[in-house]
Amino acid sequence: MNELSQTLTQPSVASAGWFDFAKRHRAILASIFVLVFPLVMPFTALAVNILIYGLFAVGFNLLFGYLGLLSFGHAALFGTGAYLCGIAIVHFGWSWYAAIVMGILGGAVMAAGIGALAIRTRGIYFAMVTMALSQCVFYLFYQAVDWTGGENGLRGINVRTIDILGLKLDFINPLTRYYVIAAFVILALFVLSRILASPFGAVIEAVRENEARARASGYDVTRTRLITFILSGAFCGLAGALMALHLSIVPIEILHIETSGMVVMMSLLGGMGTFFGPFVGAAVFLLLENLVSIWTVHWQLIVGAVFVVCVLFFPAGIWGTILKRINK
Amino acid sequence: MAKKTTGSNSISRRRLLTTASAGAVLAASPFRINLLQAQEATIKVGFPVPLTGPYGTEAQDQVRAAEVAIAEFNEGGGLNGRKAELLVRDDKLNPGEAATRTLELIEKEKVNFIVGSLSASVQLAVNNVTKERGIIYNSISQSDEINEIKDFSKYTFHEALTPHLTAGAVGRYAFPKFGKKVAFLTADYAYGHEMVRGFQAAGKTLGVETLADIRHPLGTTDFSALLPRIQALKPDILIINNFGRDQQIALKQATDFGMKKSMKLVAPILLYTGRLAAGAQAFEGVIGGTSYYWGIEDKVASAKAFNDRFRKMHGGKVPSDYGALGYAGVKTLLMGAKAAGTLDTDKVIAAVEALKYDYYKGPEYYRKCDHQAVQSVLIIESKSKPEKGESDVFNVVATEEPSEQNLRTCEALGHKS
Helix, strand or coil, rough: CCHHHHHCCCCCCCCCCCCHHHHCCCHHHHHHHHHHHHHHHHCCHHHHHHHHHHHHHHHHHHHHHHHHCCCCCCHHHHHHHHHHHHHHHHCCCCHHHHHHHHHHHHHHHHHHHHHHHHHHCHHHHHHHHHHHHHHHHHHHHCCCCCCCCCCCECCCCCCCEEEEEEEECCCCCCHHHHHHHHHHHHHHHHHHHHHHHCCHHHHHHHHHHHHHHHHHHCCHHHHHHHHHHHHHHHHHHHHHHHHHHHHHHEEEHHHHHHHHHHHHHHHHHHCCCCCCCHHHHHHHHHHHHHHHHCCCCCHHHHHHHHHHHHHCCCCCCCCCCCHHHHCC | HHHHHHHHHHHHHHHHHHHHHHHHHHHHHHHHHHHHHHHCCEEEEEECCCCCCHHHHHHHHHHHHHHHHHHHHHHHCHHHHHHEEEEEEEECCCCHHHHHHHHHHHHCCCCCEEEEEEHHHHHHHHHHHHHCCCCEECCCCCCCHHHCCCCCCCCEEEEECCCCHHHHHHHHHHHHCCCCCCEEEEEECHHHHHHHHHHHHHHHHHCCEEEEEEEEECCCCEEEEEEHHHHHHHHCEEEEEEEEEHHHHHHEEEEHHHHHHHHHEEEECCCCHHHHHHHHHHHHCCCECCCCCHHHHHHHHHHHHHHHHHHHHCHHHHHHHHHHHHHHHHHHHHHHHHHHCCCCHHHHHHHHHHHHECCCCCEEEEECCCCCECCCCCEEEEEECCCCCCCCCCEEEEEEECCCCHHHCCCCCCCCC
């Protein structure tokens, strides 16, 4: 874990060659991958889902992998982004870009609220507090039937055309939809890469590695945590907003505790604390689920067995293990 | 080192641009070709249902019944020789998953129709995706909201009953017979609330008095704290507005508490599969509603034909209530296409609207304003013990004939005219 994160964030002088190149340009490489991705997927809607859950997991990983705080309440941030984006379009008739901004802000504000209450606890207590607060958020949205549709979910987030500087794109066309959403995801990846490469990014990891030493070096640990939580919330809020636009509905299940568990699973499966790992995790998770469930109704058995094998033999996650092998 | 990096950097940027433009070209071109090809191929019916999860048994029966409809259509020569094909997907009882699967069925498989779902929220999600893309969708699960102007579109059909109709029919049968003092035990979510509203709407004209509406959370396993409160109220009728496992446990505990001696137990919907799973004792004497029960085959010729065909294809089994809806949902759209002689969406819609059909339970038709199937509701009573084999579980005690009067009016739903 230690060794892994070092290779990812510090430009190492010793190892040159393409691996070094890949590390420096991780955001560009990730973007290229994102662009060719739908061509190798079984269907485009799945590729969009992987993209969005990948972004969600990347946002979660900022907190979990880089800051070292395990949150069990990230569904609240994802769901708030989705609901606020949807409500902005359905109830206020806002344009799609304003609604996306609303989703990002919603995720960030919700993260600030949850973070302010939870950030002082750590370890298992942090996980419990975030879980409890996200349940509160679930019931808040569940009970506000007039705004959210409650049990039946929010419908009618119908965006047919995307208007960019006079250019009209058909948002119903699956590939167009994919590339519009991919543009936002790529932008987010660049921003995240920039954050991690900045001095602030180094402080985040310093807090994870040794809190006392970071404090002794003059860094405000609590504020670093809170800011990272809010940033994580903004990324998750963006993912949620894109989800609302993609599916044109927001189901109440998006706020369910299972969503929080799923993002933890994706991060672990791909490799926590790696830049691209959460994406790999999301892709493997959703692909397995979709492909096996077409093939047999007993898909849960097979998917479960694969997870057990992954946890036993790749404790650093799929992507983390690959990075380790290459780096040796 | 720095030099090398800049060099490679510009290459990758170029690659980025090439890939992006390749993607843009792809986005524009191949889909029109696929649309043209779809005109020549088989008629594809997408069928998203919750094969896994709590309603798996019912969903698998829906698939079996839909297969019967497809087989009959193909044997009848199809649409000018074009055969139909069923594409089943597991929606996992999750609206997000259902919407994704529906997108797959429309965008990749180019389906002509979508039929399916087994929950209110899932059908509303599927409906939102299909109506945006102009694909005809026939829902086979109960919901009041899907008929309302907010969710309805001309592409939306609803073959299943609505809670308003089911609860109303059961109420109209039960209130005059068993008494006017009513207590409700209700699962605290949309399904339960809609059922209570349905019963109260039917009870208003009959002067029915609601003693209490006791709510319990979904997935309650112990009702022993609630049942004595109901006993103390001494109602004539206890209406149990919950579903699946909740219903089985509630009925079992009410039986154990001896409540059947002092009041009549009524449920809006009695599931064939649920009754088979829970056994005869808990359900004995309970009155409820259903869209279909195989036992009507003695009186209804189309039911006999459907049951026989189902038995032949599926090893002697009889279709369940929700299963039969899968049959009707697929059959009506295919027969509409046949009557229209084309797959042109608007012509198929007009043909389905004009259908007067009797495929499995007696005469039916779709009301023009909200595409709700106007159909009969069967009032059934659970038998104490099966007489003719283990599938003989209910007595049909009454049949409410199809009538638009029992549905919510078009104006109440927000439609014009």
